Amino acid sequence: MDHVEQVRLLERFSNKSTSGTLHLTATHLIFVESNNTATTILHHHIASVEKLSLTTSGCPLVIQCRNFRVVHFVVQRERDCHDIYSSLLRLLRPVSYDELYAFSYNPKQNEQQREEGWQLIDLGAEFERMGVPCDRWQLTDVNRDYKICETYPRDLYVPITASKPIIVGSSKFRSKGRFPVLTYFYQEKKAAVCRCSQPLSGFSARCLEDESMLQAISKANHNSRFVYVMDTRPKLNAMANRAAGKGYENEDNYSNIRFQFVGIENIHVMRTSLQKLLEVVGSRFLSVNDYLLGLESCGWLRHVKAVVDAAIFLTKAVTVEGASVLVHCSDGWDRTAQVCSLGALLMDPYYRTIKGFMVLIEKDWISFGHKFADRCDQLDGDPKEVSPVFTQFLECVWQLTEQFPQAFEFSEWLLLQIHEHVHSCQYGNFLANNQRRREELQLGDRTHSLWAFLLREQQNYLNPAYCPTYADTHPVLEPSTLPCHFKFWRNMYHQFDRSMHPRQSVLKNVLTLKESNCQLEDTIKDLETVSTCIKSNFICHIQMNLWKELKTAVHKCSPSNLTELELDTERTVEGSSGTERKESYSDLQGTYGAKAEPAVVSLEFGVARMTC
């Protein structure tokens, strides 16, 4: 079976529907409306398919996607519906990596371009940019063959004073061997952000090598006598872990540490929380009160704020106190990744550029072994391992872009696009759980890199309000932590529900204008060249041709039609680019807040005096 006719697609929040034909390919589900507009859904994006009971109009089929698209089809014949349903179920659950789209995706690129794409991001160069190696931090080769820790990258940075036996000993005392290593170096104060997993301390165990390791981190920073140890878990969870022989650092055993819990909930709480949120905002005829009560009871924004609060704590410790900080949670690949990367984003303007943001994700998430395969359910696996930890990180970044509209080179379109492809399995970057596995899969040879694709069309992801000099005056961002500054991210969770978004986009418009500014500038340059040519009366035959070409080029690009608004274009998944998502809103305008009225009152100086 490859297509079914007379299928109706119901609009999610209204009573409207469109009819068309449903096609099923090896990689996509495609719905073609009678007017030839198509809705394309990648199989990897489908989280669940549900066949509802038969109604008079046909057999309903509800498909929920990981990019928060929900489609509701009604198929006329039950047998057809069942066929689609069972085909989808088979296609939905790939069991081996080879079945993933990335291995068959072919964007008409030559081998050289593909290879260059993978070389765009160089983490060695990134540590050099931070000023590492230096006189206190060095590159160690202990994990060259993934022998000490198989979920860490090969290249790791540790204090110069941390000898190999200390490293090996410390790694044996840490969950999954994830011993403390450097992830960000704040050059100005020579303060380090390090990450690891929980210690295997149980109720009383200690490890001298691990203690020396922390001592070495502390000693590598002359600005502060102590090092902060941030356990990002709620205290209760950490204590419960002690019964399993894990736990947290005892301040009595470690000299010069300051221990702190920050209370971010675990992956299971986050999964349930987002599910509840989606249930709330997915209900039709939602009242404002149910919406706000739902936002509260699902706890999602509370969790988002907890992550941002933790990142702010980290940032203050490093930039204000100049102290080094060691961040961990249980395994050190979920909450730790969130807090370290968000903290770095607050501290270092480089990460607020498009390229820098990619480097940040590559470093703190991909290389340090955030389990993308498990968390994003890439292969048929344990549903308890699935969790929207990375989505939550993207949302935290979005909340910051809302508070600091000038600080980020990218707009939310970049965040949405990254989110899209974390789940699409179309590019190799996010496949598998760690670097070691990625190397085994030879992703660099067999798949394409998302970063190359995004950089090629980066003009779509630019934030028009970005001000590069903002970083000079605000190198460190200090976000507000008042709850009223955290908002529901409609453009993420309702990105496919067109009716909910503004019908005109400020972002899109200003971007277009900015582009047309550049074109106008070019036109001016061309015009000036031409007129100097004429003025100098220096047009020989060859130049004449050139001039004519120039003239036609100049007249062709009339800028007036560049500012026209195009409304309501459905976005497709395949190769979806920023330009196609114009319905997915832009919120710039309102966030700019109100400007104080200029001195209306002070104009009246003389008069006010006279009245008293």
Added chain:
Amino acid sequence: MEFAELIKTPRVDGVVLRRPFLPTVEGTLCLTGHHLILSSRQDNTEELWLLHANIDAIEKRFVGSLGTIIVKCKDLRVIQLDIPGMEECLNIASSIEVLSTLDSVSLMYPFFYRPMFQVIEDGWKSFLPEDAFKDLESMTEEWRLSDVNKDYSVCSSYPPLVAVPKDVDDDTLRKAAAFRHGGRFPVLSYYHKKNGMVMMRSGQPLTGTNGRRCKEDEKLINATLRAGKRGYIIDTRTVSVAQQAKARGGGFESEANYPQWRRIHKAIERSSILQESLIKLVEACNDQSHSMDRWLSKLEASNWQTHVKEILTTACLAAQCIDREGASVLVHGTEGTDSTLQVTSLAQIILDPACRTIQGFQALVEREWLQAGHPFQQRCSQSAYSNSKPRCEAPVFLLFLDCVWQILRQFPCSFQFSQHFLVLLFEHTYASQFGTFMGNSASERSKLNLSQKTVSLWSWVNRPQEVERLSNPLYEANCLVIWPSVAPQSLLLWEGVFLRWKRSSRCLDEAYDEMVHIIQYNNKELQNKVNNLRRQLAQLETEEEEED
């Protein structure tokens, strides 16, 4: 009464002004009859000029001989003044308390204010009913301008001139007026050029418990229907509230007496409930707690967003009846001066592109709020901080502005003005140097002789530099009907008003300026340059051809 008697201490030195997210200023505090002024007496430091009328409430605190006055303003700003000297502080506080709550209208600042700007166009004459009617006449001949209310005797809250169906005489109007709350007989609010359908507004019919009817009222509203067509009556109250109104002499149009009309009930709350909602919302926004749950539950409990949604939904309904169903509409609630006006004015924003221009929006406010008799003085005498028991205060107009802002957010290129204009109107309804929002009706304004004795806000607004400041750089005229989304996820808290003083808005302002710069750079400089060059080039080409 002399202001001097009320000001025991006109001047105190060494006063420290503290405002959130702004540097503290130390200087001299002066009290005048209408202003609280703080001047640092240094160059380049901004001064504080605060209208007493803008002060909603004050609190005093003492630590030793250092007194602190916390001033809470009607524009929702909160500032703190540290005043050395117990006596000075007490004097200042009591003066502020008296001066900010003066009852006498003739002492209001607009009567003392003299403009320091050149009035190009007198705002009092900018939006005369006669001129508005000329536009209507060019579209239809079915309506006439009646001066039945020329001495305000038929309806005290209506203007002297109202538009009514041509075939209905003044006598009928008088009788219909006797049957409507406050004498507010049905009058024309909006004519939809596209299909000739109309929107009317009125007060509730006085049917009472025994179902009184009035043939003239029926005749009046039926005269607006085309042959064989039905209309809609949108009652802004729920059925049960409308039923209860019968006991107090009010009521609603029964199917039996108005067979050509279909009645729809909506649920826009009465003004006292709206005031409570504003107080709760502002309290939630000022809460310094860092608990997300507390914030969300307080926001929910305030019900503010629910009111926004309800008002917008009703306005969309009215607009839908007119534009989609091709039916005429009559809107009323109880008095017809609050929820009714919210609905009729918002429906026009949705339907009529003219209302989305700077001039057109002023005309709308003038027509549907000022002339239509919204009691601004009563509604806006206190804001969210006042401790005194609210009497008639209610943020009815603020809710309307909030709804306009929601539509503006959803159609950011379809409005000629930016949210600055809406914020400006919010400020001036509560405290102003202009006379525009004084009084409760056209008749009160005429008695106060405001057009002679005060300056109109529109005179200030309609100057080129102010128009430019209030303009939306993204504006491109959009002649379509604009349907906003009323899903809770699409409605946002109006940060420009409610979180305006909560954090440094500087970076947000800068970002906005940057955007304006991009657009203006494009429109003005580059386009001009290209055009000039093209012209030069064309000239050169002709010269060259001539040479050939």
